[in-house]
Amino acid sequence: MMLELGLNQQPAHTRQGSSIGQPLTRRDGFLKVTGTARYAAxxxxxxxxxxxxxxxxxxxxxxxxxxxxxxxxxxxxxxxxxxxxxxxxxxxxxxxxxxxxxxxxxxxxxxxxxxxxxxxxxxxxxxxxxxxxxxxxxxxxxxxPARVGLDGGKSFVPRGVGVGNPAVQEKGDVEAGLESARTRIEAAYETPAQYHNAMEPxxxxxxxxxxxxxxxxxxxxxxxxxxxxxxxxxxxxxxxxxxxxxxxxxxxxxxxxxxxxxxxxxxxxxxxxxxxxxLRREQMYGPVGHRAPARQTLRMGMDGEGRLTALSHHARTTSSTFDDFFEPAADASHTLYASPAIATSHDAVRLDTGTPLFMRAPGEATGSIALESAIDEAAHACGMDPLEFRLRNYAEVEPMTGKPFSSKALRECYEQAAEAFGWASRPLQPRRMRDADGFLTGWGMGTATFPALMFQAEARAVLRADGSGLMETGAQDMGQGAWTAFAQIAADGLGLDIDQVDFRAGSSDLPNAGIAGGSGHTATAGMAIHNAGAAVIARLADLATGNEASPLFGAGNEGVLARGGRLYRRDDESRGESYSEILARAGLAEIEGHGKGAPDPASQETYAKHAHGAVFAEVKVDPDLGQIRVTRLVGAFAAGRVINPRLVRSQYYGGMIWGVSFALHEEAVTDRRSGRIQNANLAEYHVPVNADVPSVEALLVHEDDPHVNALGIKGVGEIGITGTAGAVANAVWHATGVRPRRFPIRIEDLLG
Amino acid sequence: MRDFSYLRATSVDAARQAAALPGAMLLAGGTTLIDLAKCGVAEPDTLVDITHLKGLDRIEIDERGAIIGALARMGHVADHDDIKSRFPAISEALWQAASAQIRNMATIGGNLMQRTRCPYFRDPSNFSACNKRVSGSGCSAIGGVTRGHAVLGTSDACIAMYPGDLATVLVAFDATVRLGDRHIRVDDFFLLPGTTPDREHAIEPGEMITAIEIPSSAAAHRSTYLKVRDRQSYEFAAASAAVGLELESDGRTIRDLRVALGGVATKPWRARAVEAALKGKVLEPEAVRAASLLAVEGAVDHGANHYKIELAPRVVARAILKMGETA
Incomplete structure (x- = not known):
């Protein structure tokens, strides 16, 4: 379907030339703030x-x-x-x-x-x-009787976790690595069931x-x-x-x-x-998925220089009695920290709940809060600054597979975020900082990562005799800004200004745009759009270069550039003509081209592809009352090509706020007798309010990735929640000296 | 749908008469009643809308005290200059209650009548046992999810927490509820659950809150409301304290002290033992902390709410000491 643009709803930053990279405002923003965007209900x-x-x-x-x-x-x-x-x-x-x-x-x-x-x-x-x-x-x-909780049934090892990963994976000899370590830690963390709670039921x-x-x-x-x-x-x-x-x-x-x-x-x-x-709000707690609770145990060994000798990560999780979805929480330990020996494992119990499903970095978020907390404990056990410890264990290749990274600007993320945050002045020991009001102040950090996934998508591009273009793909905008980012990619793909392009999305009657999930929508559907644009431009170039009447005659497809609604000779930009002229000469009302987006199997085999980031958090804790407030978050993220920095920053903000939510707010509380969730409403199932997140900063770190796809796009939707949740937990430890073992962290955990 | 009658009252007397009929309920801001009707707790046959009554939203302040009309909006009272300067705890409690949207709708009379957030009380379709809804039906909360339940004033029949902020301040400063000509102290207006948790207020059929009266006092003038909670806004208290302090002319001896607790009891909870222990004493931290422990004398926990017993005295002590620091 087509976005019904209001008259005064032109993009705020319409510009000539490239649209990609411009901070355009949301093209659907006017409809939304005026209440005229038509949602399903x-x-x-x-x-x-x-x-x-x-x-x-x-x-x-x-x-x-x-x-x-x-x-x-x-x-x-x-x-x-x-x-x-x-x-x-x-x-x-x-x-x-x-x-x-x-x-x-x-x-x-x-x-x-x-x-x-x-x-x-x-x-x-x-x-x-x-x-x-x-x-x-x-x-x-x-x-x-209802079967409730992480010990509510007999545990078993699932056949697969997440999207079919093995439940148990091992590299090297973990027990030997632990044995040889100078310093060892073992730590356990519990996370609760969480429900998606989209605003729209x-x-x-x-x-x-x-x-x-x-x-x-x-x-x-x-x-x-x-x-x-x-x-x-x-x-x-x-x-x-x-x-x-x-x-x-x-x-x-x-x-x-x-x-x-x-x-x-x-x-x-x-x-x-x-x-x-x-659905009524309370009816969303059951049949539409959730994040399962987890109990994770990590063991780490370090040598005298603080290098990991072994890393073991086990996760107990749950699924329903009638279907299989297992959060691959322990797999978070596959990609971030170099260690000669890594073992990850999962087991699960079946409960009388709806089936858990994908929720905001499924596995990555849950695993990250435990891994980043344990890394913090390990750094402390080695007497090292948490950032220095992370750099000491920086993975130059993907630890579990040994594959090179397609790109990895994590060092730059650490540097830029630490600098912006002021990390260098952090005391090593906890309970050393107080503010003017006597609140305990703590600084913590976490590493963020999320795989750069691609699925399958198709798009259809049309150039019309009036010089305008049309791009169609059944993309889904769930608030992330697909209407805008894809129109930007379409404009560049068609060599047109964005206001010359009709972009149609949001309907199953259009070409399959793949799923808006796994942070892979922009890369996947974006590549389909890009390729469809290239295909229709190639057809147009054929028409021009093959016609003696055209100034482009004989230039060949490769010898032609498309820009601003005109084709130019690559070797002589003074020679060119408009799309309209080419189509008029050919007597065609319109021409079309098709494109696909999909992961490249060869590069999949060769490279590990992930986005990375570093998040630093400041919390203040009332020393007597246990009240915790996050006062500052600074994140820096490297996720390949940025299509629209305004929207990307907004995605990072959202992800980081979800990280705060994970650490301090969200929990579905179950009545153990009935198995019912007792806070199935937005008054008692907490997510942060604005006042809970006073200052959020997201830095965009430049990263060129020639391997993920031709546009160089990774994904930005979910990475923010990883890293942040652990950073908040680590900041709470740094403020109080109390290591959070269960989430969300509550007042009673800090009353001492 | 379930039919009900809607009446728009044209006078206070007409509202009282209409509300006296069985199944009738008064409707003001609606932020509690409509919520409770949606979850099946309130099933009125008749709604008597009093929002159009003239003059009931006035705020009058003189040297004797403040009279706040029952229909004054929470947000309006919170932002009233004289309330802020002469009864700061009232303004602070209201600002920290609910959300801006709710404060713009909800009235002061309705605020007093807000009901517990006990999830078992609010879920009649899944938990039939609730002595507060149906006398003698039992209590589903005991043995269930209790982190938000009361530790003071509970009974075997009910452990539901009174969630309001404003009334906690009102009991501290000896405020009175005006039910037309009958006046009753706020402390007496709220009832302990005992064996009749279904009866929450000393209000009779045909009565209606018309105003709240708060007498002036030095303690009310030097007062604060400290609310500790899991998130910064739109959240009920884990524990809260309304405190007012008057010092002797030496600037250190306590002449008058008012302490009330919220978020921990079955009704707004005046902590007279704390007041008595500190009156006439020099205000100093150790004595304040020791006396504050008396706030939770007799407290009984039900598991997950145990932390409130630990937390509440600390909140009280902090609030008293904070008032001591103000000139």
Missing amino acids: DNHPPGMLYAVLAVSSIARGRVVSLDIEAAKAHSGVVEVMTPLNRPALAVDPDAKDHPFMFRLDLLQNDGVRYPNQSIAVVIAETLEAATEGAALLSPRYETL HAIVAAWDGDQLSIDTPSQGLAMAQGRIAGLFGIAPRNVHIRSPFLGGGFGSKGMISGPQVLGILAARLVGRPVKLV
């Missing part, structure tokens, strides 16, 4: 009904009865969907053909396997009637027309959602039309289509009318 097709989920009170057991009569008798209620009348699906929702096909709860039976699982859907003329109808169902249950407006299905819903992966829905309903993917122009945050929870979204489609099918279904 803002849609009201004619005849639409409202669907409300009835969800399970219990964690485990089965539904014995539902008072369907009472619900249907309520004025305005049209239908109640239960396992008895739910329309048939072409595929068992419990089938799993591949690791990323997650099992869904679609009323396939009366079983309950986690709290807030959908057990019925009430469809009514109004939201209020549907809500009351759901309450009137008064479910009765047969209840089994999962919402869907679904309308059937025969076998054509029209959907408005937020999606980080339109093509995957389209494929999954098509498979479930036994229709062709091209019959599924999903619009997702804006997401009010996703954080991984909108990567896969969730059960409640599919139930909205089923409800529309059942009643033969369009249906809207929006």
Whole structure:
């Protein structure tokens, strides 16, 4: 779909020449601040009904009865969907053909396997009637004891963790390395379950027309959602039309289509009318994924110079009883610090929860807070400054694989962030700094890293006789700025100014842009856009260079430059002509080109590809009252080519704030008797408020990477959370002398 | 949907009469009531909207004290120059409460009537046992998630914490709730749970808060509200203290001291033992810290909230010492 730009919503920094690298303001900003950006739940097709989920009170057991009569008798209620009348699906929702096909709860039976699982859907003329109808169902249950917590079941070693990594990996002899060490540390850390809590709840407006299905819903992966829905309903993917122009945050929870979204489609099918279904905040704690809790143990050995002789990282995590997703937390130790021996391992227990899913650096964030805390402990045990210790163990090649890095400007990140922060004056010992008000002041640091991933994407480019261009790819903007950054890449790819380019995204009817996840969207879809632009320019050049009437005749494709809507001879820039002239001469209204973005398998084999960064944190802790406040964060990040420094900085800010959130705020608290989460709302499930993050600075460190892709783009979405969480924890230690062992760090942990 | 009647009251008397009917509730800013209706705790048959009543939002201050109308908005009171100068703890408590959006809507009368954040109380569809909702149904919180629950004033029937900030200040300074012609001390307005946690306020059907009256005092003039919490804003107190201090002319002997605790008790909690222990004594840190321990005499924890017993006296001591430092 096309972004409906307001009249006075021209980009603030429109400029001639290259768009890439310019700090353009968000092209969708005007729509958002005026409330005219249309999110999924803002849609009201004619005849639409409202669907409300009835969800399970219990964690485990089965539904014995539902008072369907009472619900249907309520004025305005049209239908109640239960396992008895739910329309048939072409595929068992419990089938799993591949690791990323997650099992869904679609009323396939009366079983309950986690709290807030959908057990019925009430469809009514109004939201209020549907809500009351759901309450009137008064479910009765047969209840089994809930399995809760990191020791809530028998542990096992998963077959794979994350995206299929081995659960256990080893290089060198860790035990021997520990044995030979001059200094050793062993440290354990616990992190809680966390929930994505995007501001926009999962919402869907679904309308059937025969076998054509029209959907408005937020999606980080339109093509995957389209494929999954098509498979479930036994229709062709091209019959599924999903619009997702804006997401009010996703954080991984909108990567896969969730059960409640599919139930909205089923409800529309059942009643033969369009249906809207929006999750209530508390209903987001269950069926749409979460970050599993973890208990991590690290062991490190160091020689007399503070060099690691061994690094061992074990993570206990959890998954649901019915599906597999295991945070690869220990894998964080594969990439950052050089050690002759590294061992990572995972085990897991199964709990009566929804299935955990990708959430804001899944594995990397959890692993990083433990690794960076342990590195801090190790530095202290060696009597070394934490930055000096990190530099002493700087990895010149990827530690676990021995591969060279495609690029790694981490040293520059350390230098620039330390300088901006003023790290050099930090006392080595804790509890040495107080501010004028008597607060204990602490400085801590952490290293940030995130893999530079790419997926598969396609784009279609068009040049028109009027000299304008069109770029299409089904990209997803979840707030990161895709509408803007991709238009910048498109403008350069087409050799046009950005205001001459129509950029279309956010629809499954457009070419597959891959997933907006894994911090790989800009690289992946950006490369597809770049290549599509090159393809259509090549066609245009063919038209010109092959025509005797053109001043470019005979220059050959390689001999032509595209810029500002004109082609020029490379060897003589005074000879050129406009796109319009070329197309007019050829008698063509428009020409098109296609491009793909994908990782290069050869360079994948050769290089380790990661973005890096360094984060420094200052905290103040009230020595008597234990109250912790982060007063300053400085990060420096090197992540290849920066398409838009304004947006990139904003991504780093966001990531760093999530790091504060991880260290000090977020925790889903479970009632151990019922298995229910007791703070399933935004008043009690804490994320930082503005006042919690008074000063954040993100430095962009220059980095050229010739190997990741032709544009040199890595990814910036998730790296900020890594490094930061540990930096805050280490700053708390430096302020107080108390080493945080469980997260979030609470007042009671510091009362002493 | 569940139908209810909506009445717009045209006078205080009409509002009282309408609210006296079974199932009727007064509606002011709505920041508590609508929230509770959404989670199924409040199920009014009739809402009596009093927001259009004239004159109930006045703030009157003279040498005897302040009278704050029930419909004055939290944000308005917090920002009132005379409140800030003569009752600083009131302004500070209000500024640290809720969010700017809520403070712009919520009224002072409604603020007193705000109900506990106990997650079991607020979740009737998943936890049927709650003595505060249904007398005699039991308490789901005991044995459950209790980090935010009370350690003072609890009973076997209820451990729900009173979450408000303003009322903590009001009990410290002997404020009175005006229910029309009947006046009742704030300390008596809030009831201990005992065996009847469903009854939280000494207010009868047909009564309505019309104003709050705070008498002037030297202690109120030299007062503060210290709120300790897990995040900087939009968060209830882990422990808080309202403190007012009056010194003798020697500048070091305590003539009058007011101490009340928030975030730790089932109602706004006046710490008279702390006051008594320090009145007539010289203000010095060791004595203040020792006396502050009396604030949690008789406290009982339920596991995760144990830290409040440790924390509350420290908050009290800090607030007293901070007041001692001000000239």
